[in-house]
Amino acid sequence: MHTPTSIILKPPTFNTPRLVLEELAEADAPSYAKHFVDYEIIRHLTHHVPWPYPPNGVLEYIRTSVVPEQGHDRWVWGIRLKENPEEVIGAVDLWRKGRPENRGFWLGRKFWGKGYMTEAVWPVMDFAFNTAGFRKLVFSNAVGNDRSARIKEKTGARRISQIASKYVDPALTESEVWELTKEEWLSRNTPAR
Numbered sequence: 001m002h003t004p005t006s007i008i009l010k011p012p013t014f015n016t017p018r019l020v021l022e023e024l025a026e027a028d029a030p031s032y033a034k035h036f037v038d039y040e041i042i043r044h045l046t047h048h049v050p051w052p053y054p055p056n057g058v059l060e061y062i063r064t065s066v067v068p069e070q071g072h073d074r075w076v077w078g079i080r081l082k083e084n085p086e087e088v089i090g091a092v093d094l095w096r097k098g099r100p101e102n103r104g105f106w107l108g109r110k111f112w113g114k115g116y117m118t119e120a121v122w123p124v125m126d127f128a129f130n131t132a133g134f135r136k137l138v139f140s141n142a143v144g145n146d147r148s149a150r151i152k153e154k155t156g157a158r159r160i161s162q163i164a165s166k167y168v169d170p171a172l173t174e175s176e177v178w179e180l181t182k183e184e185w186l187s188r189n190t191p192a193r
């Protein structure tokens with residue numbers, strides 16, 4: 001939770017070739033829920049995410065966990081297609097206090113495999129290093145979540161360790177942890193498509 005004195009740096013809106021990333025807000029709850037409440041997505045997330053997912057859980061999450069923290073060392077964007085910016089099809093979450101990672105993301109299943117998440121994380125990493133003052137980003141994913149791992153590879157991160165972890169899917173028991181420094185980022189600063 002933020003303190004009343006923390007400086008607010010609101011999540012900027014990003015336009016990429018195919019996407020708009022805009023600060024996630026309560027009004028996004030219905031489309032977020034439509035795409036997010038899917039075991040194929042949620043099973044890859046930390047075991048702190050409830051499953052079965054509660055009714056109204058998304059609205060509650062946005063209202064109590066996202067909106068009060070937006071811009072206070074945490075930034076959560078809803079991913080939208082340019083042709084339909086009213087509908088959130090996924091999200092990217094960036095936070096300063098590593099646990100150990102600093103980022104999470106998900107995308108509705110019917111949008112997988114088109115390069116959208118690689119496109120979405122690009123301006124978020126740029127924001128982290130060039131605006132929010134991160135010197136290093138740490139990422140993680142379940143061992144076996146190859147799509148997620150591939151995004152880290154494509155954006156220049158290095159795999160540094162493997163640790164025991166718990167996910168919603170009890171069959172996933174290990175995380176791989178990745179790192180990307182600002183210097184590494186700046187030295188390869190062109191979108192990988």
Ligand SMILES: CC(C)(COP(=O)(O)OP(=O)(O)OC[C@H]1O[C@@H](n2cnc3c(N)ncnc32)[C@H](O)[C@@H]1OP(=O)(O)O)[C@@H](O)C(=O)NCCC(=O)NCCS
Pocket residue numbers: 040041042044045104105106107108111112113114115116117118119140141142145146147148150151154193
């Ligand atoms: C992880 C996730 C966000 C990927 O989104 P996406 O838009 O499909 O990702 P992209 O298309 O940008 O990149 C995926 C990469 O994985 C590759 N890929 C696709 N299917 C794959 C598979 N079965 N095994 C390995 N790699 C695969 C793609 O080919 C692509 O790499 P390429 O560009 O070199 O071809 C999405 O699958 C998702 O929401 N998963 C569930 C939630 C989740 O895992 N979140 C992350 C937790 S760490």
